[in-house]
Amino acid sequence: MEKSKAPQEDKLEGDKLEDYSYTTVQLGIWRLLLPIESAASRLVPKFSLSWSGWEEIKSTLLLLWRFTREIYMLNPTLNLIFFVLKLGAGIEGTLMLYASGLLLRTVETGLISGHPDSNAIMRAVALRVICGVFSSTLQWSIHHVSPILQRQVTMHFEDYMMKERLRLDLPTSADKTTVSAPHVFYIWRNFQFLVGVFERMFRLIAQITFTIQQPSGGITLTLLSLVSPILSTGFLRKNPWKGSFVYYVSNLDYLRVGALNMFASEEYREEIIAGHLGSWVVREYERARKALGKISDANPYSLYATQATPIPNIVTNLSGDLPTFYWAASALFDPRAFSITSFAILQQHAQALRFTVSILFSEVSGIQDCVTMTRDLYKMAEVKNKIVDGDRPYPNSTSSDKGMEFELRNVSFTYPSGTSKENTIRNLSCKISAGHLVVIVGPNGSGKSSLIKLLNRLYDVDSGEILVDGIPITEYRLADLHRAQALLTQDHKLYPLTLAENINDMEMVEKAAEAGGADQVISKLKDGFDTKLDPIQTAYGSAKGHKKLESILENLEKKADVSGGEKQRIVAARTFMRFSSGNIRFAVADEPSSALDPKAEHKLFQRLRESGGGKTMIFVTHRFGHLTKYANLIICMKDGEAVETGTHQELMARGGEYSELYNVQAQAFADSAL
Ligand SMILES: Nc1ncnc2c1ncn2[C@@H]1O[C@H](COP(=O)(O)OP(=O)(O)OP(=O)(O)O)[C@@H](O)[C@H]1O
Numbered sequence: 001m002e003k004s005k006a007p008q009e010d011k012l013e014g015d016k017l018e019d020y021s022y023t024t025v026q027l028g029i030w031r032l033l034l035p036i037e038s039a040a041s042r043l044v045p046k047f048s049l050s051w052s053g054w055e056e057i058k059s060t061l062l063l064l065w066r067f068t069r070e071i072y073m074l075n076p077t078l079n080l081i082f083f084v085l086k087l088g089a090g091i092e093g094t095l096m097l098y099a100s101g102l103l104l105r106t107v108e109t110g111l112i113s114g115h116p117d118s119n120a121i122m123r124a125v126a127l128r129v130i131c132g133v134f135s136s137t138l139q140w141s142i143h144h145v146s147p148i149l150q151r152q153v154t155m156h157f158e159d160y161m162m163k164e165r166l167r168l169d170l171p172t173s174a175d176k177t178t179v180s181a182p183h184v185f186y187i188w189r190n191f192q193f194l195v196g197v198f199e200r201m202f203r204l205i206a207q208i209t210f211t212i213q214q215p216s217g218g219i220t221l222t223l224l225s226l227v228s229p230i231l232s233t234g235f236l237r238k239n240p241w242k243g244s245f246v247y248y249v250s251n252l253d254y255l256r257v258g259a260l261n262m263f264a265s266e267e268y269r270e271e272i273i274a275g276h277l278g279s280w281v282v283r284e285y286e287r288a289r290k291a292l293g294k295i296s297d298a299n300p301y302s303l304y305a306t307q308a309t310p311i312p313n314i315v316t317n318l319s320g321d322l323p324t325f326y327w328a329a330s331a332l333f334d335p336r337a338f339s340i341t342s343f344a345i346l347q348q349h350a351q352a353l354r355f356t357v358s359i360l361f362s363e364v365s366g367i368q369d370c371v372t373m374t375r376d377l378y379k380m381a382e383v384k385n386k387i388v389d390g391d392r393p394y395p396n397s398t399s400s401d402k403g404m405e406f407e408l409r410n411v412s413f414t415y416p417s418g419t420s421k422e423n424t425i426r427n428l429s430c431k432i433s434a435g436h437l438v439v440i441v442g443p444n445g446s447g448k449s450s451l452i453k454l455l456n457r458l459y460d461v462d463s464g465e466i467l468v469d470g471i472p473i474t475e476y477r478l479a480d481l482h483r484a485q486a487l488l489t490q491d492h493k494l495y496p497l498t499l500a501e502n503i504n505d506m507e508m509v510e511k512a513a514e515a516g517g518a519d520q521v522i523s524k525l526k527d528g529f530d531t532k533l534d535p536i537q538t539a540y541g542s543a544k545g546h547k548k549l550e551s552i553l554e555n556l557e558k559k560a561d562v563s564g565g566e567k568q569r570i571v572a573a574r575t576f577m578r579f580s581s582g583n584i585r586f587a588v589a590d591e592p593s594s595a596l597d598p599k600a601e602h603k604l605f606q607r608l609r610e611s612g613g614g615k616t617m618i619f620v621t622h623r624f625g626h627l628t629k630y631a632n633l634i635i636c637m638k639d640g641e642a643v644e645t646g647t648h649q650e651l652m653a654r655g656g657e658y659s660e661l662y663n664v665q666a667q668a669f670a671d672s673a674l
Contacts, residue, residue, distance in 0.1 A: 021035060021036060022034060022035050022036060023035075023036050025304070026250070027247075027296075027300045027303035027304055028251075028295055028296035028297055028298060028300075028303050029249050029250070029251040029254045029295055029296070029297045030247050030248070030249060030250065030300040030303065031247065031248060031249075031250035032240070032245060032246075032247045032300055032304065033245065033246040033247070034240050034243075034244075034245055035243065035244050035245075060371050063371065063374050063375060063378070064194065064370075064371070064374060066378070067190070067191070067194075067374045067377070068191070068194060070156075071153055071156075071191055074152050074153065074156055075149070075152055078145065078148060078149055078152070079149065081141075081145055082142075082145050082146070082149055082195070083195075085138060085141050085142050085145060086142070086195055086198065086199045086202075087199070087202055088134075088138045089138055089139075089142065089199055089203075090199045090200070090201075090202035090203040090206060091202070091203070091206045092131075092134065092135045092138055093203060093206075093207070093352055094203070094206040094207055094210050094352075095131050095134070095135075096131050096132070096135060097210070097345070097348055097349060097352065098131075098210065099124070099127045099128040099130075099131040100128060100345075100348075101341075101345040101348075102124045102127060102128075103121075103124040103125060103127075103128050104341045104344065104345065105341055105342075105345075106120045106121050106124045107121060107124075108339060108340075108341040150188050153187065153188050153191060154184045154185070154187070154188055157184050157187045157377070158184050160380075160381075161181055161184060161380065164181070164380040164381055164383075165181060165380075167385070168383065168385060169385045169386060169387040169458070170387075170453075170458050170459060171386040171387065171416045171459055171460075172383060172384075172385050172386045172387075174415075174416060174417045175386070175416060175417065180376045180379075181376070181380055182373050182376050182377055186373055187373070187377060190370050190373050190374060193363070193366060193370050194370065196363070197360070197363055197367075200356055200359055200360050200363070201360065203356050204353075204356045204357065204360060207349065207352055207353045207356055208222055208353065210349065211225070211346075211349045211350070211353055214342075214345070214346060214349065220326060221323050221326065221327075221346055221349070221350055222353065224322040224323045224326055224350070225322075225323055225349075225350040225353040225354045225357070226353075226354075226357055227319045227322055228316055228319040228320040228322070228354055228358075229354055229357040229358040229361050230357075230361070231315060231316050231319050232312075232316040232358065240304065241301065247300045251292070251295060253288050253291040253292040254292055254295070254297060256284075256288040257285065257288045257289055257292055260281055260284055260285040260288060261285070263277070263281045320354060323346065323347065323350035324347065324350075327343055327346060327347075331343075386416075386460070387457065387458075387459070387460055387478065388474070389477060389478050389479075390474055390475040390476045390477055390478070391475070391477060392471065392475045392476050392477065393476075393477055393480055394468075394476045394477065394480035394481055394484055395480075395484065395585065398469055398470065398471070399469050399585070400434040400435075400469060402434040402435030402614065402615065402616070403434045403435045403436075403585045403586055403614070403615035403616030403617075404434065404468050404469065404484070404485075404585050404586040404615075404616045405431075405432065405433055405434040405468065405469050405470070405616070406431070406432040406455055406466065406467065406468060406616075407430075407431045407432075407466070407467040407470070408428050408429055408430050408431075408454075408464065408465075408466050408467075409429055409464050409465045409466075409467070410427050410428070410429050410463070410464040410465075411425055411427070411428045411429070411454065411461045411463070411464035411465070411466060412425055412426055412427055412428070412461065412462050412463045412464055413425040413450065413454060413459065413461050413462050414462060415450075415459070422639070422640065423462070423640055424447050424450045424640050425447050425450055425451060425454065425461075425640045425641075426639070426640040426641045427464070427641065428451070428464070428640070428641060428642050429464075429642075430633075430635060430642050430645050432616060432618070432633065433616075433632070433633075434469075434616055435614050435615060435616055436616055436617075436632040436633055437609065437617050437619070437627075437630060437631050437632050437633075438616075438617065438618045438619070438631060438632065438633045438634070438635065439618070439619050439620075439621060439627050439628050439631040439633075439634045439635070440452075440618060440619070440620045440621075440634075440635045440636075440637060441620075441621065441622070441624070441628070441634060441635075441636050441637070441658065441661060442636055442637030442638055442643075442657075442661075443638065443661075446637040446638050446639060446640065447637050447639075447640040447641075448590070448620045448637050449489070449490075449590050449591075449620065450640075451635075451637070452487070452489075452588050452590050452618065452620060454466060455586075455588070455618070456481075456482070456485055456487055456588070457473050457474075457476075457478060457481055457482075460474065468481070483583050484583055484584060484585045484586060485584070485585075485586045485587070485588070486575050486578045486579060486584045486586075486587040486588070487575075487587075487588050487590070488571065488572060488575040488587075488588065488589045488590065488592040488608075489588075489590040489591070489592065490590055490591040490592060493571070494567060494570065494571065517569040517572065517573075517600050517603055517604060517607075518566070518569035518570045518572065518573040521566040521569055521570065522570075541553050565600065568592055569600070569604075571592070572592055572604055572608075575587070575589075575592075575608075576607070576611055579611040584615060585615050585616065586615065586616045586617075586618075587608065587615060587616070587617045587618075588617070588618045588619075588620070589604075589605070589608055589617070589618070589619045589620070590620040591620050591621060591622065592604065601623070602625075602626065605619065605626065605627055619631075623665070624661070624662050624665050624666075628648050628662070629648050631647065631648065632647070633645060633646070633647065634646060634647065634648060634651055634658060636651065636656075636657050636658040636661070638657055643656070643657050644656050644657055644658050
């Protein structure tokens with residue numbers, strides 16, 4: 001193994017970034033990128049809100065109203081109960097403090113006078129007990145109501161999201177700038193956040209009302225309690241994690257250590273043993289470790305915190321004690337107006353008030369996220385598909401019974417999300433006659449599958465035109481086109497359902513399975529057609545030592561294992577099922593046989609041709625043989641262009657790209673025959 005040197009450059013270092021809108025901070029192995037803000041914005045408390053006027057506030061409030069109203073309408077009674085319980089939770093703390101204060105005061109008065117009023121003490125104890133029961137019952141009720149409401153909310157939005165996601169076409173869903181679908185879990189969290197803000201505002205009103213009414217300086221105490229949260233939220237402590245930030249591992253030695261460490265996992269064991277790589281990995285690992293040195297890999301949050309001076313912490317903590325200092329100073333001037341009990345009560349009120357204000361302030365920055373998420377949620381329904389549906393039915397009076405006829409006129413195409421500077425398909429023109437068997441060949445990345453996707457109108461061309469039976473493909477109804485096309489691709493995906501449902505309903509399933517060559521695979525499996533190959537599994541546990549639980553867990557996690565070729569047979573069976581509908585007029589097999597053995601591949605192609613019933617068929621393949629010889633037309637692609645088109649004989653006679661590709665394979669057989 002050749003010695004390789006770990007690259008020492010950071011991934012951004014080489015770029016000439018002429019962007020001075022952000023600054024970088026190195027924190028151990030991390031590089032933190034932070035926006036540069038104006039001096040003025042540093043002085044103003046940062047709430048991460050970017051209101052651009054009343055209009056925006058109005059539209060935001062309307063949006064949040066729509067969201068809460070939609071949830072309310074799901075179950076008005078349950079929502080009202082939840083709302084009332086949250087209101088109760090908002091005043092519950094203040095009531096508890098009031099009851100405790102009353103009890104303390106009654107006892108203190110009795111102790112000072114030497115004649116405790118047993119009735120008053122009993123009443124205070126009873127009130128404290130009632131408040132305790134009320135508080136516990138309230139929490140218990142919230143814990144019971146909340147999951148029921150959560151289920152209803154998530155189910156409602158799950159339905160909505162599923163329908164909105166399923167209607168998106170490929171180019172639209174690949175475009176991350178237009179669609180940002182929030183996870184349903186966050187929708188519930190959003191609702192909880194809004195209810196939480198409401199609850200805390202109610203709590204704050206209750207606490208302020210109560211604290212202000214306290215004898216001996218309630219108003220002053222209320223104001224002093226607000227100082228610490230205000231200081232810690234905005235003025236003193238700049239918190240980069242509430243605004244925009246990016247951090248990444250910029251230390252490449254650290255990345256190399258991590259990558260080499262992965263060789264010790266099971267994943268690479270076979271390669272390590274077969275390639276005799278063990279000692280090389282250890283050597284490289286030690287070298288990278290040495291280069292890494294003692295640089296810290298603690299998380300960037302704590303590294304950032306350790307960088308700041310302790311002054312904001314000191315000031316914030318001291319400001320939290322202002323109510324205590326105030327009480328101490330007041331006691332000096334008017335000792336008789338204060339008692340230890342009143343101090344304890346005021347202390348508790350001040351603390352509770354400070355806590356509520358701190359949380360409310362910290363939540364202000366969350367409003368932006370809440371609004372963004374709600375906006376994204378409703379935007380999903382407004383996203384327009386990039387592939388515009390046509391209104392011409394297919395088949396129609398002009399459609400040929402023999403199958404779809406295609407004409408490509410100077411077609412060029414690039415994937416919207418593609419990174420290549422070159423077009424994926426370049427100025428491609430050709431004609432595919434109805435009922436013909438067409439084979440597309442060409443090297444990897446030459447655009448074969450992309451061409452198929454254009455014929456299936458999974459994407460639209462950038463320039464040029466595709467005609468189906470002489471009419472632009474864009475004029476047809478998409479659903480009609482797709483119903484008349486069968487696509488069997490190399491990227492086979494098994495559905496997370498039973499095998500029967502993977503192919504179709506049970507009717508005809510067995511016949512289709514046989515045609516796809518999947519009948520034997522399925523008969524080998526314990527549950528036959530009811531087997532789920534890629535089921536959704538959610539079994540968790542740790543059953544160490546408990547034999548029965550161990551075997552239950554193992555069974556729950558067990559998946560039926562089939563080979564890549566066997567999977568391809570099952571997906572092929574699904575395509576045969578589509579043929580049985582009688583609607584198919586164009587079928588494509590895009591390298592569906594890459595994992596099949598030669599016999600199975602030959603059989604598959606033969607059956608596809610038979611099942612196609614003479615309709616237009618396209619096969620994309622790297623293997624030359626029966627197919628290319630029988631094809632009515634071969635399209636040979638290279639770098640996105642159709643460099644040659646014609647029959648096998650014509651292309652062989654031309655001695656160009658196709659004959660070269662053919663001869664490479666034929667030569668291998670000729671050599672092995674020697
Ligand atoms: N979804 C996609 N988004 C962006 N680029 C893509 C996408 N699919 C394919 N490409 C790019 O388009 C080019 C042509 O790919 P395509 O799959 O059509 O080639 P191919 O001839 O079928 O290759 P192969 O023989 O390996 O299957 C490649 O450079 C590929 O990276």
